Amino acid sequence: MDWLNLLVIPIIRSVVIIVVLLTGFAYLTWYERKLLARFHVRYGPNRAGPKGLLQPIADAVKAVFKEEIIPGHVDKVVYLLAPALALAPALLIWAVIPLGKDFPAVADVPIGFLWILAIAGVESYGVILAGWSSNNNYSLLGALRSSAQMISYEIPLGLFLVSILLLAGDFSLVNLVEAPRAWWEWLWLWIMFPLFFICILAETNRSPFDLPETENELVAGFQTEYGGIKFALFFMAEYISMITTSAIMATLFFGGYALPFGIGSDILPILGPFILAGKVIVLLFLFIWVRASLGRPRYDQLMGFAWRTLLPISLGYMIITALLTVFFK
Amino acid sequence: MSEATAVATAPVATDPSLPFSQEVPGAVIGEWAADSDKALFVAPDKLLPLLTHLRDREGYDFLSSVTCVDYSAYKGKARAGISERFDVVYHIYSTRQGGGPVRLHVRVPESETVPSATSVYPGANLQEREVWDLYGVKFEGHPNLRRVLTWEGFHGHPLRKDWKEAYFEEEAKPFKSRHPEGGYKWHEDKLPWGDNNTYPQNWDPDSWSEPVTYVPVSQAPSDHHAYGELDTQSIVVNLGPHHPSTHGVFRMLTRIEGETILALEPEMGYLHRNHEKIGERNAWLMNMPFTDRLDYINSMSNNLGYALAVEKLLGIEVPERAQYIRVIMAELTRVINHTWSIGFILNDLGALQTPALYAIEEREMILDLFEEISGARLMCNYMRFGGVVRDLTPGWEERAKYLVHDRLPRALDQLDDLLSGNEIVKARGRGVGYLSAQDLIALSVSGPMIRAAGLAYDIRKAEPYCIYDRFDFDIPTLPESDIYARYYIRLLEARESIKILKQALRDIPPGEVNAYASATLNQGFGTIMGGKGGYNFRPKEGEAYARIEAPKGELGYYVVSDNKANAYRYHVRSPSYINLNALGPMSVGYKVADAVVILGAIDIVLGEVDR
Numbered sequence: 001m002d003w004l005n006l007l008v009i010p011i012i013r014s015v016v017i018i019v020v021l022l023t024g025f026a027y028l029t030w031y032e033r034k035l036l037a038r039f040h041v042r043y044g045p046n047r048a049g050p051k052g053l054l055q056p057i058a059d060a061v062k063a064v065f066k067e068e069i070i071p072g073h074v075d076k077v078v079y080l081l082a083p084a085l086a087l088a089p090a091l092l093i094w095a096v097i098p099l100g101k102d103f104p105a106v107a108d109v110p111i112g113f114l115w116i117l118a119i120a121g122v123e124s125y126g127v128i129l130a131g132w133s134s135n136n137n138y139s140l141l142g143a144l145r146s147s148a149q150m151i152s153y154e155i156p157l158g159l160f161l162v163s164i165l166l167l168a169g170d171f172s173l174v175n176l177v178e179a180p181r182a183w184w185e186w187l188w189l190w191i192m193f194p195l196f197f198i199c200i201l202a203e204t205n206r207s208p209f210d211l212p213e214t215e216n217e218l219v220a221g222f223q224t225e226y227g228g229i230k231f232a233l234f235f236m237a238e239y240i241s242m243i244t245t246s247a248i249m250a251t252l253f254f255g256g257y258a259l260p261f262g263i264g265s266d267i268l269p270i271l272g273p274f275i276l277a278g279k280v281i282v283l284l285f286l287f288i289w290v291r292a293s294l295g296r297p298r299y300d301q302l303m304g305f306a307w308r309t310l311l312p313i314s315l316g317y318m319i320i321t322a323l324l325t326v327f328f329k
Numbered sequence: 330m331s332e333a334t335a336v337a338t339a340p341v342a343t344d345p346s347l348p349f350s351q352e353v354p355g356a357v358i359g360e361w362a363a364d365s366d367k368a369l370f371v372a373p374d375k376l377l378p379l380l381t382h383l384r385d386r387e388g389y390d391f392l393s394s395v396t397c398v399d400y401s402a403y404k405g406k407a408r409a410g411i412s413e414r415f416d417v418v419y420h421i422y423s424t425r426q427g428g429g430p431v432r433l434h435v436r437v438p439e440s441e442t443v444p445s446a447t448s449v450y451p452g453a454n455l456q457e458r459e460v461w462d463l464y465g466v467k468f469e470g471h472p473n474l475r476r477v478l479t480w481e482g483f484h485g486h487p488l489r490k491d492w493k494e495a496y497f498e499e500e501a502k503p504f505k506s507r508h509p510e511g512g513y514k515w516h517e518d519k520l521p522w523g524d525n526n527t528y529p530q531n532w533d534p535d536s537w538s539e540p541v542t543y544v545p546v547s548q549a550p551s552d553h554h555a556y557g558e559l560d561t562q563s564i565v566v567n568l569g570p571h572h573p574s575t576h577g578v579f580r581m582l583t584r585i586e587g588e589t590i591l592a593l594e595p596e597m598g599y600l601h602r603n604h605e606k607i608g609e610r611n612a613w614l615m616n617m618p619f620t621d622r623l624d625y626i627n628s629m630s631n632n633l634g635y636a637l638a639v640e641k642l643l644g645i646e647v648p649e650r651a652q653y654i655r656v657i658m659a660e661l662t663r664v665i666n667h668t669w670s671i672g673f674i675l676n677d678l679g680a681l682q683t684p685a686l687y688a689i690e691e692r693e694m695i696l697d698l699f700e701e702i703s704g705a706r707l708m709c710n711y712m713r714f715g716g717v718v719r720d721l722t723p724g725w726e727e728r729a730k731y732l733v734h735d736r737l738p739r740a741l742d743q744l745d746d747l748l749s750g751n752e753i754v755k756a757r758g759r760g761v762g763y764l765s766a767q768d769l770i771a772l773s774v775s776g777p778m779i780r781a782a783g784l785a786y787d788i789r790k791a792e793p794y795c796i797y798d799r800f801d802f803d804i805p806t807l808p809e810s811d812i813y814a815r816y817y818i819r820l821l822e823a824r825e826s827i828k829i830l831k832q833a834l835r836d837i838p839p840g841e842v843n844a845y846a847s848a849t850l851n852q853g854f855g856t857i858m859g860g861k862g863g864y865n866f867r868p869k870e871g872e873a874y875a876r877i878e879a880p881k882g883e884l885g886y887y888v889v890s891d892n893k894a895n896a897y898r899y900h901v902r903s904p905s906y907i908n909l910n911a912l913g914p915m916s917v918g919y920k921v922a923d924a925v926v927i928l929g930a931i932d933i934v935l936g937e938v939d940r
Binding site: 041210 | 564565566567588675678679680681682683686687690751753754756757920921922923
């Protein structure tokens with residue numbers, strides 16, 4: 001029955017995860033709009049269904065049934081490919097994220113860390129190609145910003161990941177969650193969490209680092225020429241990236257599917273995905289909170305921050321982590 | 330309130346007793362003796378030497394208003410000795426000495442040109458373009474004399490008295506076909522020439538393209554930012570007219586190199602409805618609600634400026650209580666405007682609406698107050714010539730006091746706490762959009778922008794109107810002249826407004842609220858203002874210019890009367906429009922993202938820009 005283990009079960013799992021993620025995306029938009037409304041001292045969506053809970057469905061129907069417009073001046077193949085290319089990596093990362101004890105999403109590959117880094121590197125292609133193929137000055141500027149920004153922030157992000165890796169001593173994410181950590185290890189990790197979170201904000205193009213789409217300057221940046229479901233795909237990519245990165249952060253920093261102090265993990269392994277989901281929701285709140293509160297730095301300031309501040313800090317952090325690992329573990 | 334100004338008699342030949350006859354011989358060819366302003370007639374060919382003299386030797390550094398009057402249909406033309414068709418009027422003030430203006434009249438026939446003042450006062454740029462656009466008076470030596478408010482293919486010059494708009498009915502309201510019965514037909518059906526749209530000869534809409542050379546953008550140096558051997562190319566990006574951050578339908582044509590702006594040219598007029606032409610059709614009072622529509626955030630100050638101009642023309646006094654009410658309304662409006670503008674500067678910085686919504690929370694309460702006394706929240710139409718339309722309602726003052734003493738200071742403190750120390754606001758605002766105070770003044774910029782550049786020039790102090798000289802308040806200034814300073818100065822000014830409001834609400838006396846309602850003058854407008862009575866009054870022949878410190882800058886109204894029930898000339902010197910002179914110079918060298926915030930910090934309202 002090898003083919004069953006190799007093919008059928010992973011496919012079922014993938015489909016389930018994709019469905020859960022897409023639903024999660026839909027309700028993340030609701031969550032965000034409700035929260036933003038509260039930050040703005042207003043109500044938010046409250047017409048479609050109780051508490052506006054049917055709003056995402058209404059939005060989806062609208063996006064799907066909108067007329068498909070492909071502007072005449074675009075590079076058609078790339079233009080159509082770009083939204084898919086933006087969405088796919090956000091979903092692919094989920095393959096390695098552990099959802100429960102001995103229960104990886106799709107596979108417990110021994111190179112989970114490298115997978116995350118590799119896929120995250122592909123993510124910027126969707127944005128770049130969208131901007132390039134749109135043949136529009138706003139889109140081009142958005143794409144240029146995006147490529148520079150994502151590449152710049154991947155470096156400190158990668159260095160931070162390497163530091164975590166050094167501390168864990170293992171490429172597998174499941175082992176990372178399972179292995180016990182000393183209190184100083186947790187502390188050392190959490191010190192770095194704010195910076196890591198900043199890198200993640202830049203990676204997911206979220207406010208205040210949403211410079212590729214900056215509605216104030218570039219109208220909608222790389223997605224200016226997109227409408228209907230193609231636009232919705234970009235939207236989806238951004239929001240699923242948020243969920244994905246939140247799951248990664250929960251796994252790396254907050255024990256993933258496990259409760260603190262090992263409570264209940266042996267008794268109810270089925271709780272794992274729900275505990276993870278809870279942590280993801282809390283982290284998503286952070287994304288939205290930041291979006292509601294902060295202005296946007298200018299593009300050159302953003303780049304300056306990556307190269308002049310984050311890069312030295314992440315290098316220093318990695319060196320110290322290496323020393324700690326060698327001498328204390 | 331000065332006396333109504335009579336139209337001067339014919340200018341006499343050069344006379345050694347005329348002002349500036351020693352310094353600039355032959356420039357001044359006549360004097361308007363019956364006027365409280367220094368009003369001079371100037372020979373067109375000597376205009377530039379005189380302007381240079383005024384600016385450099387006399388300290389008149391601020392060219393407030395350039396406009397034009399078409400005297401071809403003026404009733405008292407022969408009486409006033411006006412032989413030329415156009416009268417280009419300049420109002421020049423001194424920011425150092427304060428006080429009234431020097432008013433220059435350059436009278437030219439239709440065939441002649443006027444030298445452009447842009448070489449002396451760069452701020453004449455947009456206003457001369459407007460005069461060219463609407464009157465067809467050519468300015469010799471103007472760097473970029475294109476149409477500005479109407480579109481490039483427009484036929485004719487709409488403010489000329491012989492120009493008729495589409496669906497033209499009559500010269501003046503109330504239209505006889507609709508008054509007094511009110512019944513009306515589709516007037517275009519009755520007109521033999523249809524809808525009266527005219528086009529240039531041989532005009533073909535399909536083949537027509539804009540005959541435009543956007544001079545600053547098309548001639549920007551393309552190798553400005555060559556990086557060593559690398560030859561980079563600049564691109565033209567059109568920010569607008571439909572763009573989220575242009576605050577309306579407004580276009581910034583930019584040439585950018587990477588993200589750096591090499592040249593920027595504002596393009597406006599998308600909302601142009603020829604406010605001034607409509608204003609000349611309207612009866613005097615009908616313009617009062619029409620001014621609401623200029624800067625729709627500050628309808629009260631718009632009312633005030635217009636009321637002051639017409640009162641100057643009529644020479645009527647405003648009762649004490651009405652003076653206080655006017656000041657209270659104007660200052661409440663200033664608070665609204667400044668919190669609004671702070672919120673939207675932050676919005677332009679990318680702070681997704683949260684600061685804006687916090688900032689306008691108190692605005693709603695002020696609008697409630699407005700609604701209670703005027704019946705409208707935005708389009709208040711509250712002021713009248715000689716006072717205000719009706720008294721405050723019972724309990725209004727208490728509510729206003731609660732707001733002024735309790736809510737507003739707290740709201741401002743909250744904004745200050747949340748925003749002023751924010752690192753991103755500082756990083757984005759500090760040192761961005763710098764222009765020196767001298768440059769700003771030369772560009773005719775007024776309002777919070779020049780005070781954020783360290784120049785304590787505020788008309789409420791420099792040439793007090795209403796009763797502003799009775800209140801104890803300061804003119805806050807900041808030296809930096811960057812976006813952050815323009816943000817912060819508004820906060821400080823709103824605090825000063827609250828100071829004035831506290832005093833005004835404390836001192837407001839009981840009494841009448843308008844001149845025509847008092848016991849001796851109870852026959853309505855007509856009794857005190859001449860004419861048939863009621864609201865249909867006829868001011869004496871003459872002209873008047875009144876300016877106020879509107880929240881956005883100097884708001885001026887220039888009105889000319891020829892003793893009819895309608896204004897002969899009604900001109901608005903709108904601060905939003907003229908402050909846009911500085912947009913290009915302020916943005917060049919900064920990033921695209923900065924240009925958006927620089928525009929936001931000028932604080933424009935397109936209803937007032939395009940008129």
